Amino acid sequence: MSKRIAGPEIERLIQLLAKVPGLGPRSARRAALYLIKKKEQLFAPLSAAMSEALEKVRLCSVCGNVDTSDPCTVCTDPRRDGATLIVVEDVSDLWALERAAAMSARYHVLGGTLSPLDGVGPDDLNIKGLISRVAEGGISEVILAVNATVEGQATAHYITDQLTGLNVKVTRLAHGVPVGGELDYLDEGTLAAALKSRTAF
Amino acid sequence: MSKRIAGPEIERLIQLLAKVPGLGPRSARRAALYLIKKKEQLFAPLSAAMSEALEKVRLCSVCGNVDTSDPCTVCTDPRRDGATLIVVEDVSDLWALERAAAMSARYHVLGGTLSPLDGVGPDDLNIKGLISRVAEGGISEVILAVNATVEGQATAHYITDQLTGLNVKVTRLAHGVPVGGELDYLDEGTLAAALKSRTAF
Numbered sequence: 001m002s003k004r005i006a007g008p009e010i011e012r013l014i015q016l017l018a019k020v021p022g023l024g025p026r027s028a029r030r031a032a033l034y035l036i037k038k039k040e041q042l043f044a045p046l047s048a049a050m051s052e053a054l055e056k057v058r059l060c061s062v063c064g065n066v067d068t069s070d071p072c073t074v075c076t077d078p079r080r081d082g083a084t085l086i087v088v089e090d091v092s093d094l095w096a097l098e099r100a101a102a103m104s105a106r107y108h109v110l111g112g113t114l115s116p117l118d119g120v121g122p123d124d125l126n127i128k129g130l131i132s133r134v135a136e137g138g139i140s141e142v143i144l145a146v147n148a149t150v151e152g153q154a155t156a157h158y159i160t161d162q163l164t165g166l167n168v169k170v171t172r173l174a175h176g177v178p179v180g181g182e183l184d185y186l187d188e189g190t191l192a193a194a195l196k197s198r199t200a201f
Numbered sequence: 202m203s204k205r206i207a208g209p210e211i212e213r214l215i216q217l218l219a220k221v222p223g224l225g226p227r228s229a230r231r232a233a234l235y236l237i238k239k240k241e242q243l244f245a246p247l248s249a250a251m252s253e254a255l256e257k258v259r260l261c262s263v264c265g266n267v268d269t270s271d272p273c274t275v276c277t278d279p280r281r282d283g284a285t286l287i288v289v290e291d292v293s294d295l296w297a298l299e300r301a302a303a304m305s306a307r308y309h310v311l312g313g314t315l316s317p318l319d320g321v322g323p324d325d326l327n328i329k330g331l332i333s334r335v336a337e338g339g340i341s342e343v344i345l346a347v348n349a350t351v352e353g354q355a356t357a358h359y360i361t362d363q364l365t366g367l368n369v370k371v372t373r374l375a376h377g378v379p380v381g382g383e384l385d386y387l388d389e390g391t392l393a394a395a396l397k398s399r400t401a402f
Contacts, residue, residue: 004278005299007269013254016247021235022228023221031221033293035251036258036267046217047255050236050248053214057237066237068208077205092234098206 010036062133064109064126066091080104083140087130087159089113089147097145105143108133113151114158127159134166141169148175211237263334265310265327267292281305284341288331288360290314290348298346306344309334314352315359328360335367342370349376 004011010032018028035043053068060072067073074080074094084105088094094107110125122128134142142163146152160170175193177186186194205212211233219229236244254269261273268274275281275295285306289295295308311326323329335343343364347353361371376394378387387395 004274005296006267006274007257009250009254009257009269010267013247013250016243016250019243020224020232020247022224022232027223029296030293031223032254033267033296034222036254036292039255039258042217042220043251043255046214046221047248047251049210049214049217050244050251053210053233053237054240054244054248056208056210057240066207066211066234068210073205073207091237092231095206095230095234 062129063107064091064111064129065094065107074098074107080106082106082138084143085130085133085139085141086143086145088145089152089155093145093147110146110155113146113149113155115151122158125155127162130159131162131166134163134168139168141171144170144172146172148173261310263330264308265292265312265330266295266308275299275308281307283307283339285344286331286334286340286342287344287346289346290353290356294346294348311347311356314347314350314356316352323359326356328363331360332363332367335364335369340369342372345371345373347373349374 014025014028014032017023017031018025020028023031035046056068057066058068058070059065060067060070060075062071062075065072065074069076081104084103085108086094086097086103086105087108087110088097089110089112091109094109097103097107108126108130110127110130112120112125114120114122114125130142133139142159144156144159146156156172163170174197175190176197177183177190177194183191215226215229215233218224218232219226221229224232236247257269258267259269259271260266261268261271261276263272263276266273266275270277282305285304286309287295287298287304287306288309288311289298290311290313292310295310298304298308309327309331311328311331313321313326315321315323315326331343334340343360345357345360347357357373364371375398376391377398378384378391378395384392
């Protein structure tokens, strides 16, 4: 804005809102104005929820998930199958798999993938924690639910090597046609994998 | 989420973020996770900016703008032309006109438009404040920058009637082709107005 039209507190709020993914400079202005208008219904509760979450949020020392308790809600849930461990790159992957609601297992969040070009080595990821969790026993299967990218697959290979000799089954997600997907739009690699892993009808 | 995967503070933050315009349930999750990851760089400053703005924000008693001071930054700016008053429906319109940076005038925010069907009458808008500002003198022109909708135009007519006898020039925004607009996509009303108000080339 060429000229100041609002106090510095409002301009700062807009600047920071614009950095939230999903909002840009324009929608941040719109969001700030909406919040100011819905002061009691939304602005006040949101501000309180932010302060509270900010104060309480922490990393789970067991699995690397983010939560407001340590160990986290997933790690302390007694109904989950403790013998299966799903390894994911990021907390967002954990949340995505939970939305699928296909398994009731525990998780281990790596916090990224091996990427030598970016200077990310095994010590920068939560891999040691994974090895010691498995070494403690009680886990029969480790599912590597990393992304199907070069970095993700390299990380999966590294972890598989590290787990050798620990008497645990290591599996990975199936490759294939996404549910609702059209063959015409799929790449050759996916189609080849789907053909290779075909199942009885 | 079918099963609790995070503490109630995080779920509440996601629920409230989802009500911010521009964010939905999916992007609210993504935004919450991003905030948690950028705890020091974004989450903490944003939370502080929200608390501060929430505490300080108020309506300007002169013009109806929202700001952290009363009278607001626009009303107290000594460089603005106090003889011209731009009447807008909403604070967002004030901000939009300021971005155009075409005039350095003062504003008056109505807070909506007359809408008998929704039960919005003259007393529900900041019209009395406008009349008394003009009656106090010192204002030579009132620009009615209301939306080009039926309600906006009805409100403009009502205000013009109220201002009769107060010795002030009442103008409205020009109708015409938007800058960068293509004639082919414009409605007949706009084209007719643009032809009627044609200017020398």
